[in-house]
Amino acid sequence: MTLMQEFTKGIIKENPLFRLVLGTCPALAVTTSVENGIGMGAAFTGVLLASNIVISAMRSIIPASVRIPAYVVIIASFVTMIDQLMHAFTPSLYKALGIFIPLIVVNCIILGRAEAFASRNSIIPSIMDALGMGLGFTIALAAVSTFREVLGAGTFLGIQVLPESIPAILMILPPGGFITLGCLLALLNKLQKKYTW
Amino acid sequence: MQEYLIIIISAVLINNIVLSQFLGICPFLGVSKKLSSSLGMGGAVSFVLVLSGAITWLVRHYILVPFDIGYMQTVAFILIIASLVQFVEMVMRKFTPPLYKALGIYLPLITTNCAVLGVAIINIQKDFSFGRAMVHSLSHAAGFTLALVLMSGIRERMEDADIPESMQGTPIALLIAALMSISFLGFSGLI
Numbered sequence: 001m002t003l004m005q006e007f008t009k010g011i012i013k014e015n016p017l018f019r020l021v022l023g024t025c026p027a028l029a030v031t032t033s034v035e036n037g038i039g040m041g042a043a044f045t046g047v048l049l050a051s052n053i054v055i056s057a058m059r060s061i062i063p064a065s066v067r068i069p070a071y072v073v074i075i076a077s078f079v080t081m082i083d084q085l086m087h088a089f090t091p092s093l094y095k096a097l098g099i100f101i102p103l104i105v106v107n108c109i110i111l112g113r114a115e116a117f118a119s120r121n122s123i124i125p126s127i128m129d130a131l132g133m134g135l136g137f138t139i140a141l142a143a144v145s146t147f148r149e150v151l152g153a154g155t156f157l158g159i160q161v162l163p164e165s166i167p168a169i170l171m172i173l174p175p176g177g178f179i180t181l182g183c184l185l186a187l188l189n190k191l192q193k194k195y196t197w
Numbered sequence: 198m199q200e201y202l203i204i205i206i207s208a209v210l211i212n213n214i215v216l217s218q219f220l221g222i223c224p225f226l227g228v229s230k231k232l233s234s235s236l237g238m239g240g241a242v243s244f245v246l247v248l249s250g251a252i253t254w255l256v257r258h259y260i261l262v263p264f265d266i267g268y269m270q271t272v273a274f275i276l277i278i279a280s281l282v283q284f285v286e287m288v289m290r291k292f293t294p295p296l297y298k299a300l301g302i303y304l305p306l307i308t309t310n311c312a313v314l315g316v317a318i319i320n321i322q323k324d325f326s327f328g329r330a331m332v333h334s335l336s337h338a339a340g341f342t343l344a345l346v347l348m349s350g351i352r353e354r355m356e357d358a359d360i361p362e363s364m365q366g367t368p369i370a371l372l373i374a375a376l377m378s379i380s381f382l383g384f385s386g387l388i
Contacts, residue, residue, distance in 0.1 A: 025219050028219040073276065076275050084268060179372065
C-alpha cells in the first residue's frame with residue numbers, strides 16, 4: 001500500500017466510527033454541538049498520532065508478552081498531556097468534554113491501531129495511518145454532531161440556522177445520540193449496497 | 198440514609214450509566230444478543246467495577262494526594278484496572294472454577310470498558326467519601342446490568358422480526374437503545 005492509501009483508508013473504507021463501529025461512547029456523548037465534536041476529534045487525533053509514533057519507534061524494544069500494558073501506559077501518558085494542555089488553553093471545551101478526555105485512554109480505536117498497525121510498521125506509515133484514522137473519526141463526529149445540533153438546537157457552530165420553533169430538544173438529549181448514529185449507520189449500509197466503494 | 202437513597206436512585210435510573218451517560222456502549226451493543234451472556238457480562242463488570250472503585254479511591258486519597266501527584270490519576274487508574282482484571286481472572290480460575298467458566302470470556306474485555314474507568318473518575322470528581330463512593334459504584338454496576346438485561350430481552354425477541362436489510366445489526370440496536378433512553382428520561386422527575 002502506498003502512503004496515500006494508508007492515509008485515505010481511515011477516512012472512508014475503514015472509517016473507525018461508521019465502518020468499524022468503534023469508539024461509540026465519545027461519538028454519542030460529546031456530539032451535542034459541532035464545536036464539541038470537532039474538539040473531541042482533534043484531541044483524539046493528537047493522542048493517536050503521538051502514541052502511534054512512539055509505539056512504532058519502540059516496536060523492536062517492547063517484549064511481545066507485555067506489549068498491551070506497555071501500550072496502555074504510553075497512551076495514558078499522552079492522554080494526561082492532552083488533558084493538561086486542554087485544561088490550560090481551552091477551558092470551556094475542557095469543561096464541555098469533561099470526563100470524556102481522560103476516557104480517550106480506553107478508546108478501542110487507539111489501542112486497536114497500536115496493536116494492528118503501529119507495532120508492525122515503521123514511523124512514516126504509522127503517522128499517515130494515525131492522521132487518516134484521526135481525520136476519519138473527526139469527520140464522523142462532525143457529521144453526527146451537525147445533525148444533532150441543527151435538529152436539536154437549530155444552530156450550526158453557534159449560528160442560528162433554523163427558526164426557533166422547529167428544533168426538537170430531544171436530539172441534544174441522550175436519545176438523540178442513539179437515533180442519529182443508528183439512522184446514519186443504516187443510511188451508510190444502504191448507500192454501500194448501491195455503490196460499492 | 199436519605200442521601201444514599203438519592204445516590205442509588207439517580208445512578209440506577211436517572212443517570213443510568215449506559216442510557217444517559219454513554220459509558221460502556223461497546224459491551225452494551227456487543228454482548229446483548231442473548232440473555233445469559235448479558236447476565237454474565239453484567240456480573241463480571243459489576244464485580245470489577247465495585248472492586249476498582251474501592252481501590253482507585255484508596256489510591257487517590259492515600260497515595261496520589263499525599264505525594265501531590267494528582268496529575269498521574271489517569272495513568273494510575275488504568276494500570277490498577279488492567280492489573281485488577283488480570284488478578285481477578287487468576288483468583289477465579291484457582292478458587293471458583295464454575296464462576297470462572299461462566300464469566301471467563303468476558304473478563305479480558307472489561308479493561309477497555311469505559312464504564313469502569315468512568316465511574317472511578319466520577320467518584321473522584323464528585324469528591325465522594327469512601328462510603329458514598331462504594332454505594333455509587335454499586336448502583337452504577339446495578340444500572341449497567343439492568344440496561345444490558347433489558348436490552349437483551351428485547352433483542353431476543355427481535356430475532357424473529359422482519360427488519361429491513363440495511364437496518365439489521367447495529368443500526369436497529371441503536372434505535373432500540375434510543376427508545377429505552379427516552380423511557381428512562383421519564384425517571385428524571387423522580388427526585
